[in-house]
Amino acid sequence: MCEGLICLLTAGFLAQAAPLDRAAAGHEIAAQFQELSLPVPTVRRVIVCHGFACKYRTLIHFGAGDHAALQRLMAPPAASPERERAAVAKAVAWFGRRIAPEAGTAGAKARAGPLSSGDPSQFDCVEAALNTTSLLLMLEDLRLLRHHRVEPTASRWRPLDLEVHTTAVLSEARSGRKWAFDAWVRNSGEVPDVRPLDDWYRGN
DSSP states (O other): OOOGGGGGGGTTGGGGGSOOOHHHHHHHHHHHHHTTTOOOOOSSEEEEEESSTTOEEEEEEOOHHHHHHHHHHTOSOOSSHHHHHHHHHHHHHHHHHHHHHHHTOTTOOTTOOGGGTTOTTOOOHHHHHHHHHHHHHHHHHTTOOSSEEEEEEEEEEETTTTEEEEEEEEEETTTOOEEEEEOTTSOTTSOOEEEEHHHHHHTO
């Protein structure tokens, strides 16, 4: 669930259902980070947002040991997109555990709502999506993704719930089919909910 100005990131979310070329996707991803005055993450440094509306920002440095851990999680190179998604989901869980001691987010709960606003141990959905995207970009930059490409975050709005919800996204390199990697619906350090983005939009 989004709060306050952070929901500005969801503007134009319906357009994200259409395929983007790689340059356009890269520009849109960068814009989503810049919306919160965040640098685009690198393989060596990531600013983790937490506490709702990015009230807290923790710089995490990643070294050779972290990269080796990701390489082990992604090895051997997956023979299919399905196997690669399973490996990526484990990497997302690893990322949650890796950042927790420094960011203080080991107690982050699934589906944290407005009552958790201002609690530095919790994430709203946009923070969870951007943090997950940081990990996905790291995997891409380390050339550990063979079957997928990182996409801008996607958002859905359900009028009856008055709720906007955001997720990280990968697309299959060959088919272009998009997949949601939704970490907000899981506790800290757990594998994300991975499903076709079309199903995720419908809330299935």
